[in-house]
Amino acid sequence: MNVVVIGASHAGVSFADAMRRHGFEGGLTLIDRLAGLPLERPPLSKAYLLADAGSDDAKFALRKGDWYDEAGVDLIAGADVTGIDAATQKVSLADGRDLAYDRLVLATGASPRQLPGAEGLNGVFELRHPDDAQRLRQAATSAQSAIIIGGGYIGLEVAASLVKTGKAVTVIEAADRLLARVASPVMSSFFADLHGEHGATVHVGTGVTGVTQNDGQFTGVTLADGQTITADMLVVGIGVLPEISLAEMVGAEAGNGIQVDEHMRTSVDGIYAIGDVARQGDAPRIESVHNASDTAERAAAAILGHELPALQTPWFWSEQYDARLQSAGIVPSPSENNHYVRRPGKRETGFSVWSYEGDRLCAVEAVRDPAGYMLGKTCLDRNVSPDPKQIGDPSFDVKAFIADKSVA
Ligand SMILES: Cc1cc2nc3c(=O)[nH]c(=O)nc-3n(C[C@H](O)[C@H](O)[C@H](O)COP(=O)(O)OP(=O)(O)OC[C@H]3O[C@@H](n4cnc5c(N)ncnc54)[C@H](O)[C@@H]3O)c2cc1C
Known part of the structure; x- marks a missing residue:
């Protein structure tokens, strides 16, 4: 089987990695219009922006340069994919080359508005x-x-x-x-x-x-x-638009993202979509590194005929000045039924915010409070909701609450 991936960023590279880790021995090609070694995106607004212009980009690489050869992944960098023919299962590159595929993965991400x-x-x-x-x-x-x-x-x-x-x-x-x-x-x-x-x-x-x-x-x-x-x-920095033009070209269902099912299959046979460009069901489209790797794992399992990994709580982080934010779940928009409870952290400047729809915990955001974040994420992973009236009280023992629920 020959698998071609368009887009060699977080989603595309994670997918290639997952395929090899799970024993795939067929052809695996990653194509990206950007030249050079694929780099991580989160540092671009942080450490990369602050680094000296002459500093070595390799420390921001998604995988070391020799990983691609060692993993048997053919990286075609600096090549724009301009067309897909779903009937003959071929992608065309701007330089005139055609590549045949048995399975095609769209990991084309998004572009700034x-x-x-x-x-x-x-x-x-x-x-x-x-x-x-x-x-x-x-x-x-x-x-x-x-x-x-x-x-x-x-x-x-x-x-x-x-x-x-x-x-x-x-x-x-x-x-x-x-x-x-x-x-x-x-x-x-x-x-x-x-x-x-x-x-x-x-x-x-x-x-x-x-x-x-x-x-x-x-x-x-x-x-x-x-x-x-x-x-x-x-x-x-006013948001992004998903790169759906190739999906539209083959008639795959797309709008705010390429529509996929839980196997990351598009509406066109043999074509999958992962990462920022993909939208699962009617859930909001998620833009994060965790989502890129999670959807990559799902597509790899689906293509290899393995059991799909369990659904995970989405998570995200941000760094601004000396504050590191960790966020898990989807924060609900303000409404009469939704509320947000602040819980003090162990450190004086640390805290977490627990977001509820009614009594149901939906998300936890924590600043300078990794312990609060981990407790909140564990609640979300296990689908248990501490009482919103109690969670703001630092003496309320969330660990004991989780242990109690696990036994029950
Ligand atoms: C500055 C910045 C900071 C961020 N910080 C964080 C953070 O702190 N935490 C976090 O979780 N997430 C962060 N994100 C979000 C995260 O980086 C994205 O969710 C992730 O990059 C999505 O990966 P992707 O592979 O789906 O898409 P992308 O990273 O957008 O990659 C898509 C790739 O497809 C290629 N491509 C598209 N069309 C074609 C074509 N026709 N032919 C060939 N190649 C094509 C593009 O060149 C690109 O390399 C940040 C993003 C940015 C930009």
Whole structure:
């Protein structure tokens, strides 16, 4: 059997790894339009952005260079896949090559949304791939100030990294709080305060109505309330669009992601989708490293005819300044029925936020509190919900509660 994977990032590389670990001996080809050794993405807004331009990228590699040969994985880097013929089971590359497949895995990820009016200007950056981070890192060496549009995790991590290098940073978020789509209101306030304490200026509930420029060079933005803010550079972090064009080409069901079942099968025979680009059932599409490897494991098991791994609680992390956030589960949006309870951590500055829909625990987010995070994740994994009225009390013994439930 010949398996071809389009996209050699977290999902594609994890999939190839899982196939070999589970004993697959057939042909395995990974194709990516980016040249060079596939690198990890999370450091791009953190350590990679702060590293010297000349430092060795290899320490950020998803797998060491010799892993591909040793694992018998044919990595074709720097090659764009431009077409798929599902009837003859072939993919075509921009350089004219055709590759035959028995199973095809789409791990094409997502691309940043563009800010209208900012496209093509010097001094405007997005951040998704290593070459974006290199451009941003280079521009940051001479800039004094930066505007970040979008108060999601990536925007905030870039803001923290640029503040660390001494830039005057302004974050602009159109929603009424930071991290509105992914975090609890308690966590949104915590991060707004944290950025303020480190000297960043944060505007929430204000959209950008215009981008100003001088001879093709970005100079600033105008806000909905009429304010104008100037800066040397702009980073646009307003979310991503899944890369579904190849799936659409073969008629696979797709919209906000390529639609897959629990085996990660698309609606077209022999074609699977994993990672950020895939959407399972009617659940929200998840963008995280854990989801990339989890869906890769599922697709590998499905293709090899093995039992599917058990469903896992999704988890995520973020690092900003000295705060490490760990989050598990899906935080519900604020409503009358949903509530968010803060629980003190062992360290004075550590805490966790337990999010409930009614009495059902849905998510736990923890800052500087790995123990609180692990307890919360264990509750989510075991599908048990401590009483929301008790969880905020640090003397409430969550460990004993879990042990009790395990015996029951
Ligand atoms: C700056 C940044 C920081 C992040 N931080 C965190 C974090 O702290 N924690 C966390 O859990 N997650 C984090 N994430 C999210 C995480 O990196 C993504 O969820 C993960 O990269 C998804 O992997 P993927 O393989 O599905 O997609 P992607 O990483 O988007 O990779 C898709 C690949 O497909 C290739 N491709 C697409 N179309 C084609 C084509 N037609 N031909 C050839 N190649 C193609 C692309 O070049 C790309 O390499 C971060 C993401 C970014 C960008």
